[in-house]
Amino acid sequence: MNYTLHQLQVFLKITQTQSITKAAEELHLTQPAVSIQLRNLQDQFEIPLTEVIGRRIFITDFGKEIAVAAERILNEVHAINYKTLAYKGQLIGRLKITVVSTGKYVMPYFLSDFLKQHRGIELVLDVTNKAMVIESLEKNEVDFSLVSVLPENLQVDNIELMENKLHLVGNKEQEFKRQLHEKSILETIPLIYREPGSGTRHIMEKFIKQNNLPVIKKMELTSNEAVKQAVIAGLGYSIMPLIGIKNELSNGDLQIIPVKGFPIKSNWNLIWLKNKSFSPVASSFLDYIQKEKSRTIQEWFGWLEQF
Known part of the structure; x- marks a missing residue:
């Protein structure tokens, strides 16, 4: 053999x-x-x-x-x-984290230097929808989860990583006035939604409901990337996290449509089960996040302040 x-x-x-x-x-x-x-x-x-x-x-x-x-x-x-x-005296073991789909633009930057410092750590990072993220956390299958909307029916502790900004975006074909548009513009354009259970969808629907806007739902897609490509192709408009469209804004494939009340703001939260017993690896990572959070945001996400 x-x-x-x-x-x-x-x-x-x-x-x-x-x-x-x-x-x-x-x-x-x-x-x-x-x-x-x-x-x-x-x-x-x-x-x-x-x-x-x-x-x-x-x-x-x-x-x-x-x-x-x-x-x-x-x-x-x-x-x-x-x-x-x-x-050899090195920190070893597995670090298990689940991340909502848009969180893939965030979490790697908070992990990179930590993993470089501790070569004996094996990372298990699962990028999935919010429902699966919460399920894995509830079953205690992971150390941490990254979400933009805190779970309502699960007792967790959390640390806010950074702000999450969402804007109304469209492709480059239609020109919009640079002036600040009324919220009622959302009633006149076809909107592309994320799937039920998505944190982005939750934030989007909450804003629409609070402002009593009778919107036109064009379609529903199951990932941020799918929504992004649909908007670029001209199939409709969407309310999207700024963190996931940096390149498309830079090269002109997408444009932010200025609307009163935008950006909608939430927070990226690293969460874990309340009273969880941490492994040495998980405990070390949490200490690292608390010490290095501000530096990481400044180094990798300073560009967000432009919008």
């Missing part, structure tokens, strides 16, 4: 996702690279690990047993790495 740790890692991810495409995405590899690793692993066994029916891949019973063994082997490798680093 000549299988490699990389082959086992790829195969385990395939069994977890039930898809070569999804495995490739999560491992940041190309689909051909994943297929090659699967084939090289399969060549070492006379019994099939997978079978393809139609366009779907299925894991055989034998393959499932190999996946269990692969996970055990990979966990042991992680343990060896951790023990080596611990012997």
Whole structure:
């Protein structure tokens, strides 16, 4: 047997996702690279690990047993790495964080220097919708979560990371007067919404309800990127977090439409379960955030003050 740790890692991810495409995405590899690793692993066994029916891949019973063994082997490798680093006196372990989709423009900048200082920490960062973020926190599956709207029915502690500004945006095709528009402009243009449960949608709907605006809902999309591309393509307008449209504003693909009452403001919050027992890694990260928050904001997000 000549299988490699990389082959086992790829195969385990395939069994977890039930898809070569999804495995490739999560491992940041190309689909051909994943297929090659699967084939090289399969060549070492006379019994099939997978079978393809139609366009779907299925894991055989034998393959499932190999996946269990692969996970055990990979966990042991992680343990060896951790023990080596611990012997050297380094902080080791996993840091698990879930982030709402727009939070992917925020969280990496608060993690970068911390992870550089502690090479023994393995980051597990899951970017998903708000409902899944809160669910993972409620089940105590993660150390922290990043949200723009605090959960109402869950007892949490939090630290405010930075301000979240939302503006009405459109593409570059239609010209708008530079003057400040009345809020009633929202009644005359087709609006693109995020999906139910999205923090951005919650803030948007709260503003519309408070101002009693009978708006035109054009469509509903499931990610900030999808909304952004739809607005650029001219399918409608949307209220979007400024943090996610920096490049599009710079190159002119999007424009901010000045409206009274905008920007709508909320806060990005790092939250955790009340009375949670922190691991040394999580505790160290929280200390780092409290000490370095202002510097990180100034270094990476100073441009937000222009809007």
